[in-house]
Amino acid sequence: MTLTANWSYPTAIRFGAGRIAELPAACTAAGITKPLLVTDKGLAALPITAQTLDILDAAGLGRAMFSDVDPNPTEVNLEAGLEVYRAGGHDGVIAFGGGSGLDLGKMVAFMAGQTRPVWDYEDVGDWWTRANSDAIAPIVAVPTTAGTGSEVGRASVLTNSITHEKKIIFHPKVLPTVVISDPELTVGMPPAITAGTGMDAFAHCLEAFCSPHFHPMSHGIALEGMRLVKEYLPRAYADGTDIEARAQMMAAAAMGAVAFQKGLGAIHALSHPIGAVHHTHHGTTNAVVMQPVLRFNRPAIEARIERAAAYLDISGGFDGFYAFVGQLNALLGIPADLTALGVTDPDLDALTTSALADPSTGGNPVEMTPENTRKLFEDCF
Numbered sequence: 001m002t003l004t005a006n007w008s009y010p011t012a013i014r015f016g017a018g019r020i021a022e023l024p025a026a027c028t029a030a031g032i033t034k035p036l037l038v039t040d041k042g043l044a045a046l047p048i049t050a051q052t053l054d055i056l057d058a059a060g061l062g063r064a065m066f067s068d069v070d071p072n073p074t075e076v077n078l079e080a081g082l083e084v085y086r087a088g089g090h091d092g093v094i095a096f097g098g099g100s101g102l103d104l105g106k107m108v109a110f111m112a113g114q115t116r117p118v119w120d121y122e123d124v125g126d127w128w129t130r131a132n133s134d135a136i137a138p139i140v141a142v143p144t145t146a147g148t149g150s151e152v153g154r155a156s157v158l159t160n161s162i163t164h165e166k167k168i169i170f171h172p173k174v175l176p177t178v179v180i181s182d183p184e185l186t187v188g189m190p191p192a193i194t195a196g197t198g199m200d201a202f203a204h205c206l207e208a209f210c211s212p213h214f215h216p217m218s219h220g221i222a223l224e225g226m227r228l229v230k231e232y233l234p235r236a237y238a239d240g241t242d243i244e245a246r247a248q249m250m251a252a253a254a255m256g257a258v259a260f261q262k263g264l265g266a267i268h269a270l271s272h273p274i275g276a277v278h279h280t281h282h283g284t285t286n287a288v289v290m291q292p293v294l295r296f297n298r299p300a301i302e303a304r305i306e307r308a309a310a311y312l313d314i315s316g317g318f319d320g321f322y323a324f325v326g327q328l329n330a331l332l333g334i335p336a337d338l339t340a341l342g343v344t345d346p347d348l349d350a351l352t353t354s355a356l357a358d359p360s361t362g363g364n365p366v367e368m369t370p371e372n373t374r375k376l377f378e379d380c381f
Contacts, residue, residue, distance in 0.1 A: 003183075003247040010152050011260055012227035013179040017249070020052060020182045023094070024059035027378035030138040030177040033299030035061055036085050038105030039096040040069040043144060048185050052096065052142070064088050065359060066108070069097075072275055073104040074161040075118055083139075090178030092138040093251055095176065098197065099148035099282065102141055103156035106174050109137040110156075110295050123155055123170035144157040144185045146236070146249035147197025147283050149204060149257025151179045159276050166272040168359055181254065191237055192284075195332035196355055198233040200248055200283025200360065202226060202328075203267050209308060210301045211263030211363040218262035223311055225255035230312055230328075237332055261364025266293045266355075270377065274355035278343045287334045288341050292379040294322050296372070300365035338380045345363075348377050 002015030012029070014022055027035055033055065041341050044067035053063040066084045069077050085093070085108050093104025110116055113135025120133055141151035150156070175350050189197070201220040205225035207216055235245035270293070271285040294305075298318065305315040314320045335341040352374045355361065361368045366375075 001059060003244060005179055011175050011177065013152070013181055013254070017182060017184045017247065020185060021055060021286050022085060023052065023055050023063060023140070023142070023180060024071070026178040026180055027061060027092065027094070028139045030140050032138050032140065032286055033061070033092045033351070034088070034090050034092040035064070035092050035140070036088060036108070037094040037096050037099040038069065038081060038108055039065065040071070040098065041067055042127055043067070043097050044100060046188065046358065048144060048188065049096070062123070063372065064090065065303045068221060068321040069100050069104045071100055072159045072166070073100050073107075073277065074159045076161050077104055078107050078111060078118060079156065085112055090137075092140070095139055095141045095143065095151070098143070098145035099150050099157070102143060102148065102150035105141070106150070106176070107158060107169060108170060109139045110169070110174050112137045118158065119167060121169050121171060124135070128171045131171050133171070135169065136173045139174070139176040141179045142185070143179075143181060143250065143253070145189060145219060146186055146201035146246065146253040148321040149201065149253045149255070151181070152254045153257045157272075158240060160284045162277045165278045165354055167356070181250045183243055183250050184381065186246045186250065187243070189240060191240070192333065194237050194240065195233075195334060196230060196238065196281045196284035196287065197253070198283070199287035199290075199332065201227040201249065201253040201256040202233070203283070204260045204264070204287035205229065205252070206260035207265045207267055207363065208256070208262045210265060210297060210304060210365050212300075212365050213263045214216040215262035217305065218259045221255050221264055222259035222262070223308060225252045226260055227307065227312055228252035228255070232285060234331060264360035264367060265364035266296060266376065267359070268360035269355040269358040269364065269368065270380065272358050273351045274338065274343060274359065276354070277351070278346070282342055283342065284334060287329050287332070288338055289380045290329070291322060291324055294325065295379070296376050297365050343381070346377070346381070348374055351377055
Protein backbone atom coordinates (compact mmCIF):
# COMPACT_ATOMS: atom_id res chain seq x y z
CA MET A 1 0.00 0.00 0.00
CA THR A 2 1.44 3.35 -1.00
CA LEU A 3 1.21 5.99 1.73
CA THR A 4 0.65 8.95 -0.62
CA ALA A 5 -2.67 10.69 -1.18
CA ASN A 6 -4.46 14.00 -1.65
CA TRP A 7 -7.16 14.68 0.94
CA SER A 8 -9.68 17.53 1.05
CA TYR A 9 -10.89 16.81 4.59
CA PRO A 10 -10.82 18.92 6.67
CA THR A 11 -8.73 21.04 4.25
CA ALA A 12 -6.49 20.35 1.24
CA ILE A 13 -3.76 17.95 2.42
CA ARG A 14 -0.85 16.76 0.26
CA PHE A 15 0.23 13.64 2.15
CA GLY A 16 3.30 11.55 1.39
CA ALA A 17 7.07 11.23 1.48
CA GLY A 18 8.97 13.85 -0.53
CA ARG A 19 6.01 16.18 -0.99
CA ILE A 20 7.80 19.14 0.60
CA ALA A 21 8.98 19.68 -3.02
CA GLU A 22 5.39 20.82 -3.74
CA LEU A 23 5.60 23.75 -1.31
CA PRO A 24 5.79 26.40 -4.08
CA ALA A 25 2.69 24.89 -5.74
CA ALA A 26 0.94 24.92 -2.36
CA CYS A 27 1.77 28.64 -1.96
CA THR A 28 0.35 29.31 -5.42
CA ALA A 29 -2.83 27.41 -4.55
CA ALA A 30 -3.17 29.52 -1.39
CA GLY A 31 -2.52 32.76 -3.28
CA ILE A 32 0.79 33.48 -1.53
CA THR A 33 3.55 35.20 -3.53
CA LYS A 34 5.78 36.45 -0.69
CA PRO A 35 5.62 33.99 2.22
CA LEU A 36 7.11 34.34 5.68
CA LEU A 37 8.18 30.97 7.04
CA VAL A 38 7.46 30.86 10.79
CA THR A 39 9.18 28.16 12.85
CA ASP A 40 10.73 27.67 16.28
CA LYS A 41 14.27 28.32 17.51
CA GLY A 42 15.23 24.65 17.59
CA LEU A 43 14.16 23.96 14.01
CA ALA A 44 15.63 27.13 12.49
CA ALA A 45 19.15 25.69 12.27
CA LEU A 46 18.21 22.18 11.10
CA PRO A 47 18.82 20.82 7.56
CA ILE A 48 15.09 20.26 6.87
CA THR A 49 14.50 23.99 7.35
CA ALA A 50 17.43 24.98 5.13
CA GLN A 51 16.17 22.53 2.48
CA THR A 52 12.68 24.06 2.67
CA LEU A 53 14.06 27.61 2.31
CA ASP A 54 16.10 26.43 -0.69
CA ILE A 55 12.92 25.07 -2.33
CA LEU A 56 11.17 28.42 -1.80
CA ASP A 57 14.17 30.40 -3.02
CA ALA A 58 14.53 28.33 -6.19
CA ALA A 59 10.88 29.03 -7.01
CA GLY A 60 11.36 32.78 -6.63
CA LEU A 61 9.48 32.96 -3.32
CA GLY A 62 12.43 34.23 -1.26
CA ARG A 63 13.74 32.72 1.99
CA ALA A 64 12.24 34.96 4.66
CA MET A 65 12.06 33.28 8.07
CA PHE A 66 10.97 34.19 11.59
CA SER A 67 12.04 31.77 14.33
CA ASP A 68 11.93 33.66 17.65
CA VAL A 69 9.30 31.25 18.95
CA ASP A 70 9.32 29.75 22.46
CA PRO A 71 8.25 26.13 23.14
CA ASN A 72 5.05 27.57 24.65
CA PRO A 73 4.54 30.59 22.32
CA THR A 74 3.48 33.91 23.87
CA GLU A 75 2.01 37.19 22.73
CA VAL A 76 5.57 38.59 22.92
CA ASN A 77 6.65 36.10 20.23
CA LEU A 78 3.53 37.03 18.26
CA GLU A 79 4.29 40.77 18.31
CA ALA A 80 7.86 40.12 17.15
CA GLY A 81 6.57 37.92 14.32
CA LEU A 82 4.00 40.50 13.24
CA GLU A 83 6.73 43.14 13.09
CA VAL A 84 8.81 40.98 10.74
CA TYR A 85 5.73 40.08 8.66
CA ARG A 86 4.67 43.70 8.15
CA ALA A 87 8.20 45.03 7.61
CA GLY A 88 8.80 42.42 4.92
CA GLY A 89 5.58 43.14 3.05
CA HIS A 90 4.53 39.49 3.20
CA ASP A 91 1.18 38.23 1.92
CA GLY A 92 0.95 34.85 3.67
CA VAL A 93 2.54 32.50 6.17
CA ILE A 94 4.15 29.09 5.96
CA ALA A 95 3.65 27.65 9.46
CA PHE A 96 6.49 25.15 9.78
CA GLY A 97 7.29 22.87 12.71
CA GLY A 98 5.73 21.23 15.72
CA GLY A 99 2.89 22.70 17.75
CA SER A 100 4.72 25.90 18.68
CA GLY A 101 5.79 26.83 15.14
CA LEU A 102 2.42 25.89 13.67
CA ASP A 103 0.42 27.72 16.35
CA LEU A 104 2.44 30.92 16.18
CA GLY A 105 2.57 30.91 12.37
CA LYS A 106 -1.22 30.65 12.25
CA MET A 107 -1.52 33.53 14.74
CA VAL A 108 0.80 35.78 12.69
CA ALA A 109 -1.44 35.23 9.66
CA PHE A 110 -4.57 35.74 11.76
CA MET A 111 -3.45 38.92 13.50
CA ALA A 112 -1.67 40.55 10.52
CA GLY A 113 -4.73 42.64 9.68
CA GLN A 114 -6.57 42.84 13.02
CA THR A 115 -6.89 45.98 15.17
CA ARG A 116 -7.81 44.49 18.57
CA PRO A 117 -5.54 42.64 21.05
CA VAL A 118 -5.20 38.91 20.41
CA TRP A 119 -6.90 38.06 23.73
CA ASP A 120 -10.14 39.59 22.39
CA TYR A 121 -10.42 36.54 20.10
CA GLU A 122 -10.18 33.86 22.77
CA ASP A 123 -12.33 30.76 22.20
CA VAL A 124 -15.22 32.03 24.32
CA GLY A 125 -18.74 32.06 22.88
CA ASP A 126 -18.76 33.94 19.58
CA TRP A 127 -15.71 36.12 20.29
CA TRP A 128 -14.22 34.95 16.97
CA THR A 129 -16.83 37.07 15.16
CA ARG A 130 -15.00 40.17 16.42
CA ALA A 131 -12.23 39.50 13.90
CA ASN A 132 -12.13 40.96 10.39
CA SER A 133 -12.11 37.68 8.48
CA ASP A 134 -11.16 39.41 5.22
CA ALA A 135 -7.89 40.58 6.83
CA ILE A 136 -6.66 37.07 7.71
CA ALA A 137 -3.66 36.13 5.57
CA PRO A 138 -3.54 32.72 3.84
CA ILE A 139 -1.67 29.89 5.60
CA VAL A 140 0.22 26.88 4.32
CA ALA A 141 1.03 24.46 7.15
CA VAL A 142 3.96 22.02 7.16
CA PRO A 143 4.13 19.81 10.29
CA THR A 144 7.54 18.42 11.27
CA THR A 145 6.27 16.43 14.26
CA ALA A 146 3.40 13.98 14.60
CA GLY A 147 1.44 15.14 17.61
CA THR A 148 -0.55 18.33 17.90
CA GLY A 149 -2.37 18.13 14.57
CA SER A 150 -2.35 21.94 14.60
CA GLU A 151 -1.95 21.83 10.81
CA VAL A 152 -5.64 20.87 10.50
CA GLY A 153 -6.91 22.98 13.42
CA ARG A 154 -8.92 26.20 13.51
CA ALA A 155 -7.25 27.48 16.66
CA SER A 156 -3.88 28.15 18.28
CA VAL A 157 -2.72 27.90 21.89
CA LEU A 158 -0.98 31.05 23.11
CA THR A 159 0.48 31.54 26.59
CA ASN A 160 -0.10 34.89 28.30
CA SER A 161 3.43 35.90 29.38
CA ILE A 162 2.11 37.92 32.33
CA THR A 163 -0.52 35.58 33.83
CA HIS A 164 1.14 32.33 32.59
CA GLU A 165 -2.24 31.10 31.36
CA LYS A 166 -2.66 29.17 28.14
CA LYS A 167 -5.42 30.63 25.98
CA ILE A 168 -7.05 29.13 22.90
CA ILE A 169 -7.52 31.63 20.05
CA PHE A 170 -10.14 30.44 17.55
CA HIS A 171 -11.34 31.47 14.11
CA PRO A 172 -12.64 29.23 11.29
CA LYS A 173 -10.25 30.92 8.82
CA VAL A 174 -7.22 30.00 10.94
CA LEU A 175 -7.58 26.56 9.30
CA PRO A 176 -4.65 26.39 6.83
CA THR A 177 -5.56 26.57 3.14
CA VAL A 178 -3.11 23.83 2.18
CA VAL A 179 -1.20 21.31 4.32
CA ILE A 180 1.91 19.42 3.28
CA SER A 181 2.30 16.29 5.43
CA ASP A 182 5.67 14.84 4.49
CA PRO A 183 6.78 12.09 6.91
CA GLU A 184 10.41 12.50 5.77
CA LEU A 185 10.46 15.79 7.72
CA THR A 186 9.83 13.89 10.97
CA VAL A 187 12.66 11.35 10.56
CA GLY A 188 15.14 13.44 12.58
CA MET A 189 12.86 13.82 15.60
CA PRO A 190 14.63 12.59 18.77
CA PRO A 191 12.98 9.57 20.48
CA ALA A 192 11.77 11.65 23.46
CA ILE A 193 9.99 14.12 21.15
CA THR A 194 8.59 11.25 19.06
CA ALA A 195 7.19 9.80 22.31
CA GLY A 196 5.76 13.06 23.69
CA THR A 197 4.18 14.22 20.44
CA GLY A 198 2.83 10.74 19.71
CA MET A 199 1.16 10.58 23.11
CA ASP A 200 -0.30 14.04 22.45
CA ALA A 201 -2.02 12.56 19.38
CA PHE A 202 -3.23 9.62 21.50
CA ALA A 203 -4.55 12.00 24.19
CA HIS A 204 -6.49 13.99 21.56
CA CYS A 205 -8.11 10.82 20.25
CA LEU A 206 -8.80 9.36 23.71
CA GLU A 207 -10.38 12.53 25.10
CA ALA A 208 -12.47 13.09 21.97
CA PHE A 209 -13.67 9.47 22.17
CA CYS A 210 -14.65 9.91 25.84
CA SER A 211 -16.27 13.35 25.42
CA PRO A 212 -20.04 13.26 26.06
CA HIS A 213 -20.76 15.67 23.17
CA PHE A 214 -22.52 14.43 20.01
CA HIS A 215 -20.24 14.24 16.96
CA PRO A 216 -20.32 10.74 15.40
CA MET A 217 -17.81 11.61 12.64
CA SER A 218 -15.17 12.76 15.11
CA HIS A 219 -16.02 9.82 17.41
CA GLY A 220 -15.15 7.32 14.67
CA ILE A 221 -11.98 9.17 13.68
CA ALA A 222 -10.84 9.19 17.34
CA LEU A 223 -11.14 5.41 17.57
CA GLU A 224 -9.09 4.72 14.44
CA GLY A 225 -6.55 7.36 15.50
CA MET A 226 -5.97 5.47 18.75
CA ARG A 227 -5.40 2.28 16.76
CA LEU A 228 -2.77 3.93 14.55
CA VAL A 229 -0.88 5.23 17.61
CA LYS A 230 -1.02 1.80 19.27
CA GLU A 231 0.33 0.10 16.14
CA TYR A 232 2.90 2.61 14.94
CA LEU A 233 4.19 4.81 17.80
CA PRO A 234 6.36 2.03 19.30
CA ARG A 235 7.84 1.46 15.82
CA ALA A 236 8.55 5.16 15.19
CA TYR A 237 10.10 5.42 18.66
CA ALA A 238 12.32 2.36 18.14
CA ASP A 239 13.44 3.34 14.63
CA GLY A 240 13.07 6.99 13.60
CA THR A 241 13.79 6.11 9.95
CA ASP A 242 10.75 3.76 9.71
CA ILE A 243 8.94 5.87 7.11
CA GLU A 244 5.72 3.82 7.23
CA ALA A 245 5.46 4.31 11.00
CA ARG A 246 6.30 8.03 10.61
CA ALA A 247 3.59 8.42 7.95
CA GLN A 248 0.93 6.61 10.00
CA MET A 249 1.78 8.76 13.03
CA MET A 250 1.37 11.94 10.94
CA ALA A 251 -2.06 10.66 9.92
CA ALA A 252 -2.92 9.88 13.56
CA ALA A 253 -1.88 13.37 14.65
CA ALA A 254 -4.10 15.02 12.05
CA MET A 255 -6.94 12.67 13.01
CA GLY A 256 -6.59 13.62 16.68
CA ALA A 257 -7.03 17.30 15.90
CA VAL A 258 -10.03 16.60 13.68
CA ALA A 259 -11.50 14.37 16.41
CA PHE A 260 -11.20 16.88 19.22
CA GLN A 261 -13.82 19.09 17.60
CA LYS A 262 -15.97 16.73 19.70
CA GLY A 263 -14.26 17.99 22.87
CA LEU A 264 -11.25 17.49 25.13
CA GLY A 265 -11.25 16.91 28.88
CA ALA A 266 -9.31 16.74 32.12
CA ILE A 267 -6.05 15.53 30.54
CA HIS A 268 -5.74 18.84 28.70
CA ALA A 269 -7.30 20.88 31.49
CA LEU A 270 -4.49 19.70 33.80
CA SER A 271 -1.74 19.77 31.20
CA HIS A 272 -2.31 23.35 30.01
CA PRO A 273 -1.65 25.12 33.34
CA ILE A 274 1.24 22.78 34.21
CA GLY A 275 2.91 23.54 30.89
CA ALA A 276 2.28 27.27 31.19
CA VAL A 277 3.72 27.56 34.72
CA HIS A 278 6.35 24.80 34.80
CA HIS A 279 7.32 24.81 31.07
CA THR A 280 6.91 21.06 30.60
CA HIS A 281 6.48 19.45 27.18
CA HIS A 282 2.76 19.43 26.39
CA GLY A 283 2.40 15.93 24.94
CA THR A 284 4.61 14.36 27.61
CA THR A 285 2.54 16.07 30.31
CA ASN A 286 -0.63 14.66 28.74
CA ALA A 287 0.88 11.18 28.89
CA VAL A 288 1.88 11.57 32.56
CA VAL A 289 -1.63 12.55 33.71
CA MET A 290 -3.46 10.10 31.42
CA GLN A 291 -3.84 7.19 33.87
CA PRO A 292 -5.00 9.36 36.83
CA VAL A 293 -7.60 10.96 34.53
CA LEU A 294 -8.78 7.54 33.32
CA ARG A 295 -9.32 6.51 36.98
CA PHE A 296 -11.11 9.82 37.64
CA ASN A 297 -13.47 9.37 34.67
CA ARG A 298 -14.00 5.61 35.05
CA PRO A 299 -17.60 5.78 36.33
CA ALA A 300 -18.68 7.66 33.20
CA ILE A 301 -16.52 5.97 30.54
CA GLU A 302 -16.07 2.32 31.54
CA ALA A 303 -18.46 0.86 28.96
CA ARG A 304 -17.13 3.12 26.22
CA ILE A 305 -13.50 2.21 26.97
CA GLU A 306 -14.46 -1.49 26.92
CA ARG A 307 -15.68 -1.03 23.33
CA ALA A 308 -12.49 0.82 22.40
CA ALA A 309 -10.35 -1.91 23.98
CA ALA A 310 -12.14 -4.55 21.90
CA TYR A 311 -11.50 -2.56 18.69
CA LEU A 312 -7.84 -2.03 19.65
CA ASP A 313 -7.41 -5.78 20.33
CA ILE A 314 -6.68 -5.14 24.02
CA SER A 315 -8.06 -7.81 26.35
CA GLY A 316 -9.43 -7.09 29.81
CA GLY A 317 -11.86 -4.25 29.13
CA PHE A 318 -11.26 -1.02 31.05
CA ASP A 319 -8.55 -2.52 33.25
CA GLY A 320 -6.77 -3.91 30.19
CA PHE A 321 -6.90 -0.52 28.45
CA TYR A 322 -5.65 1.23 31.59
CA ALA A 323 -2.75 -1.21 31.87
CA PHE A 324 -1.95 -0.73 28.17
CA VAL A 325 -1.56 3.04 28.69
CA GLY A 326 0.86 2.41 31.55
CA GLN A 327 2.85 -0.10 29.49
CA LEU A 328 3.02 2.25 26.50
CA ASN A 329 4.23 5.12 28.71
CA ALA A 330 6.91 2.86 30.22
CA LEU A 331 8.02 1.66 26.78
CA LEU A 332 8.36 5.29 25.61
CA GLY A 333 10.33 6.41 28.68
CA ILE A 334 7.54 8.74 29.89
CA PRO A 335 8.09 9.88 33.53
CA ALA A 336 5.93 8.02 36.05
CA ASP A 337 4.32 11.15 37.56
CA LEU A 338 4.54 14.95 37.57
CA THR A 339 7.29 14.89 40.22
CA ALA A 340 9.42 12.72 37.95
CA LEU A 341 8.60 15.11 35.08
CA GLY A 342 10.29 17.87 37.10
CA VAL A 343 7.28 19.72 38.49
CA THR A 344 8.45 20.82 41.95
CA ASP A 345 6.75 22.94 44.61
CA PRO A 346 3.45 23.24 42.70
CA ASP A 347 0.79 25.74 43.76
CA LEU A 348 -2.10 23.28 43.64
CA ASP A 349 -4.75 25.91 44.35
CA ALA A 350 -3.56 28.10 41.46
CA LEU A 351 -3.27 25.10 39.14
CA THR A 352 -6.80 24.01 40.10
CA THR A 353 -8.22 27.46 39.39
CA SER A 354 -6.51 27.54 35.99
CA ALA A 355 -7.64 24.02 35.12
CA LEU A 356 -11.27 24.84 35.89
CA ALA A 357 -11.04 27.95 33.68
CA ASP A 358 -9.64 25.93 30.76
CA PRO A 359 -12.08 25.37 27.86
CA SER A 360 -11.20 21.65 27.88
CA THR A 361 -13.11 21.09 31.15
CA GLY A 362 -16.43 21.33 29.31
CA GLY A 363 -15.73 18.10 27.42
CA ASN A 364 -14.80 15.98 30.44
CA PRO A 365 -17.30 13.15 31.06
CA VAL A 366 -17.22 13.72 34.86
CA GLU A 367 -17.98 17.25 36.05
CA MET A 368 -14.84 18.93 37.37
CA THR A 369 -15.19 20.82 40.67
CA PRO A 370 -12.61 22.65 42.82
CA GLU A 371 -12.54 19.69 45.23
CA ASN A 372 -12.22 16.78 42.79
CA THR A 373 -9.86 18.66 40.46
CA ARG A 374 -7.43 19.48 43.29
CA LYS A 375 -7.54 15.83 44.36
CA LEU A 376 -6.90 14.81 40.76
CA PHE A 377 -3.79 17.02 40.65
CA GLU A 378 -2.58 15.45 43.92
CA ASP A 379 -3.00 12.00 42.36
CA CYS A 380 -0.64 13.02 39.53
CA PHE A 381 2.32 13.60 41.88
